[in-house]
Amino acid sequence: MTYTVHGATGAQGSPVLAGLVAALEGSADAEVRAITRNPDQTFEGANTVVADNSSVNSLTDAYRAADGVFFHLPLAGDPETLAGYARNVLAAAKAARPSRFVISTSGTVIGDATSPLTGPNTPVLSELVDGLRAEGIAVTVLTPRLFLENLLLPTVLSGVKDEGVLRYPLRADLAVAWGSHLDVADAAVAALTLDVAPDAVDIGQIPAITGNELAEAFAEHFSRAVTFEAVTPEKFGASIAPIIGAGAATGVAQLYAGLATADNVAFDSATGSAAVLGINARNTQAWLTDLGVF
Template sequence: MKILVFGASGSQQFNVISEGIKKGAEVVAATSSATSFEKLSQAGAKPILANMSDAKKMLEITVGIDAIAFMVPVSLPSPLEGLEYAKNVIDAAKANGVKKIVWNTSAWLLPQKIGISGEDVKLDIKDYLKNSGLDYVILEPTIYMENMMGPFCAPFVKKEKKLAYPTPEGMSIGWIASRDVSAFVVEAIYNNSLKADSFQISGLENLKGNDLAEQFSKGLGESVVYYMQPSQEFGEILKPLVGEVAAAGVTSYYESLQNTTEFPAKFNPNMHDILEKLPVQMTSLEQWAKENKTYFS
């Protein structure tokens, strides 16, 4: 099995390399920056310089590939470019007889467009993939535990013992570890019975803000309290990372959450059914915080 991974230099897809190697796969990691080569090589992948915007290059690197694990970059100058990126990969996969594509959507897809381009474009990508004729699996993860390692959260933990996040305290979330998502990606690749499937995946714990802080505190070994970060404060910190347009869209989304009492679902109570098809050893929030304790010290 030869797997081509996009986004492997980032936390969301990096562990696809190790999970694929565990299954005996040869893993090729596409990156748009040669500075990532050492990291990817050390993880056991064969790095290759390629940008998803280059349709010709996508045709070139998908020759001889059995499966593709891809996600669309978040930090695009225009989020709408994501559809073009996805089309280039999907078209190349079809042209070169790739057996399966697994798409990590980075978040649960919305039921319909809401005017936030970064989220709306994912629905267009979904339609394009479904109509491609390729075997595919769409994995929609909830909020990543690794998000707490971002500059909008980690410094607050270190300096003020506050677990900062822009979701209201009363909103329950099934936080998920990126390692678990990568394991789902690889299991989906190897499960030959999955050919046109979508899964909303979450962690097994449905935690409100104070519950999140409690489990985090247990793993950290010291007490932290939950701090609902104002959406604008969050957006300003996020802007240098993803660009002004993407940050504005995310800020708008979290602002809407902070102004409502009817929260969207971010937990799948039927995860045990999914785990029967995609057997993954799930990571608890306490376990994850314990493993990353030094990062927050």
């Protein structure tokens, strides 16, 4: 069995790579390929494959004879560039014919025009998924909502540690099915290695939790009082611009502005990873513990 992982050094791809290596340990005929643009990069238990989303030929080589591919689009970037990446992935898949793709939407919701979590990547991902399926390639779409890792931004975590205040651009009463990169990885490994994988899996905590409940989880983990404080999307965007860049920060602010009137950021439990794959998403305390956040 051969699996190819995009973003092997990144936030989502890295735990997928580690999970596959662990799951396939001892399998003599298993190979895990880690895509990177750095030819000097090495990965324990995996083979380095130099490829770039801008090169169909390099992607074709990375996908050749693969039983499964894990892919997600970068969150930030010029929309036309990202669309070009998706077209290249589709062209390479048509040439190499991997058996399955597992695609993380990284929080974008596709197939639901009413969702507040639609964005520039939504039509790009929809086109990629439809194109792969039209070629007879099985696709599992993993849809997390908001990532818990967002709460590790220095501007957020420092408020918790130094002031006991969790500041975030959401209403305190908005219920969110928070998920993590670790939860995406667990679902991706299962979807890649199952004989038959589902078409779609929602990723996140069930039941969804409010900002106040999120603060309570942080309070329990850090053994101190923590309160939730809603901040404006504009203020939040300005605070993270020095970290992720002005353009990306503007996109983040726009996302949260769109969530201002949302009833919730959740999903039906029947479509979640627990029901579909038998994998429970971590609660906030378990996630903090697994990452060793102190």
